[in-house]
Each structure stands twice: as C-alpha cells, then as structure tokens.
Amino acid sequence: MTKRTPEQRLLLEQIKQVAEGLAKTFTPFCEIVVHDLLDPSHAVLAIHNNLSGREVGHPATELGLARIKDAEFEQVIANYPNSFADGRQVKSTSIGIKDSEGRYIAALCMNIDLTVFQGFQGMLNQFVDIQTEAPAKETFDAAGADAIRARIDQFAASMATTPRALKAEDRRVLVKELKAAGLLELRRAMEIVAAHLGVSRASVYSYAK
Template sequence: MVKRTAEQRVLLDQIKQIADGLGQTLAPFCEVVVHDLLEPEQSILAIHNNLSGRAVGDPTTELGQARITDPDYPQVLANYANQFADGRQAKSTSIGIKDASGNYIAALCMNVDLTLFRSLQMAMGQFVQTATDGPKETLDPAGTDALRDRIDAFAARLATTPRALKTEERRALLGELKASGLLDVRRAMETVAAHLGVSRAAVYSYVR
C-alpha cells in the first residue's frame, strides 16, 4: 500500500465526493470514474453509473500511465472519442489532478454512452422532416409579421431589443401600434405579449 501525504488523502477524498455528485447528476448516461494514480495497478477508487463493466480495484488506463510518467501531460482532455468493450461509442473527458508538488495523483474521468443519443438524434431528425412538395399554408394570423416588424423597428430606434424595453417605452410603443391600426390584427395582444416577453395583462395595461 502506497503511503500518501495528508494533502493527497484529502484531495482523493474530495475527488470522490465530486465524482459522486456528478454521477448522480448525469445518471444514467455518463459513467464517472476516480483513478488513484499512486496505485496504477489497482487505480479505480470509485465508479458511478458503471457502463464499462470495470470495478473498483481495476488498473488505470493508458491516459493514467501517461500522466504518471509525464507531469506535463495535458491536465484536461475533453470530449474525445472512445469506445466501451462491447463496441458502444462513447465521448470521454479525463481530468488529471495534481498535488502541491505538481505531480499527478489522481484522475476524474467521465464516459458518456452515445448510443441512446444517436438513436434520439435519428428519431428527431425523422420527426422534424417536412415534405418539400406539400401545400403552402401559414398558421400565423394575417398581419402578425407586420406587427412584429413594427415592434422591432421601434426597439431598433432606441438601440435596444423588444424584450429590453422599459415600461414607458412599451407604453409609447403600444400607442404607436394603436394609432397605426395594428392592434386591430387578430390576436394582436397575444403577439405583442409574446414578442415583448410579458403577459397579456401587462400589454392591456400599456394601452390604457
């Protein structure tokens, strides 16, 4: 058993706590592993959401060995392609942990199983597909484009955005819209409220 300093013991304990929290947050899609690089032959101290089939006490990986032999090895390797033993594709991130002397003592590793996400990506791609030769139809009430354009132009004159308009500026805007007849457009109040990011009741109060 390798003798560790008090600082190293504290660091390893804190890393285990971080791994526990990450594991709970990212379950069940992300495996979170803590490696003790002071004992590379049995480096795995903790493993959460086990996706790789490894166990506590298993040896370190090639990255662990590289960090042990080279203190200048990159501390963070993020989002690199990886693969589980059964062939499932993974996205991995490995974070090396150094002690006060600048030597690697541990690694916190995260391995995301991409299988489900790629299935979802394909399903979503199919779901959002639309026919290019279908009929032309709009579900937006006539005139709402002009209403939004007028709001955008008003905000642009003030060098701001519709959602950043102040109360008095909104009152002035509604006055302009009313005078131009744009508030007579069907569902005008709902359109204005959505574009300004406020409630319909607030829009009615600006018109008074």
C-alpha cells in the first residue's frame, strides 16, 4: 500500500464523508465514487448508490490516470457524457483533490443515470401533448392576466429577486405602478396580483390606496 502523509490521510477521510453526504442527498439517481489516486491499481476507495456495478478496490479510470500523470490536468470536469457498462447514458462530474504540494491524491466523482429522467421526460411530454383543437376557443384565465404577471416579474427582476420575495415596501411601489398603468382595472386583477405575489387580496387593496 502506498505510504500516505497525515495530511493525505485526513483529506481522504474528509472526502469520504462528503461523498456519503452527497449520496444520501441524491439517492437513488446518482452514484458517488471516491477514487484514491495514490493507489491507482485499487483506486475505488468508496462507492455509494452503486449504479455502475464497480466495487471497492477497482482500478482508476482514464481521468484518474490522467490526473496522476499531470498535476496541471483540469481539476473540475462537470456534466460530461458517459455510459455504464450496460450502455445506460450517464451525466458525470469529476472533481480532482490535491494536497498542499499540488499533487492529485483523490477524485470525487458523481454519475447520474439519465435513463430514469429520460423516462420521466417521455411521460411528461406525452402528458402535456395537445393533439386536437376545441370547437370553440376556451380559456380559464382572465383577459390581461399574462400582462399583469409579466409586469410583476419585470419589476421583481429589476430588484434582483422574485415576486414572492419582494419586501412589503417594494410590493406597495409595484401595486401603485400597476394601478398607474391601468392594469388593476382588468377583471380579477387584485386576485391575480395577490396570487402571483403570494399575499392576500386585502394586502393588495391596502397597497393600492
């Protein structure tokens, strides 16, 4: 076994803890692997949510070997296409870990099985697919509702926030702008504004005074 410094041992142990936390967060869709690059022949130090069929003690991957050879190799490679041995499509991210001397000693890798999400996407696409036209135009939204929401979104964006995160004084300014623009005269305007801001209609009426 390769001799490790106290610093390297500590880093490896900390990376193992990070890997366990990530695995618990992203189970069961994301495989988390810790590679010990100080022992490339038995690099897989820990593996969680095992999707690839690998085991602890398996050798380093091509990325791991590249980092071992070149300390200047890219440290973070995010969202690159990959695949498991059975052909399943994977989105991977690999993060190289260096010690204080700038030497790669480990890699933390995340592999997301895309087939599950592709299945979800297919079902959602089928669910939202509209194939026929109604014999008469029908809408459940009040006329002008989109204009009101767009104006609110624009105002919130100018404040670098979201409509529901606006402060009370900002909501007051916004509602007065909506009133000045004539948007509060539209049918169900107060209800639409209240729903988009996440406040009561009574609050909107008070802002408009």
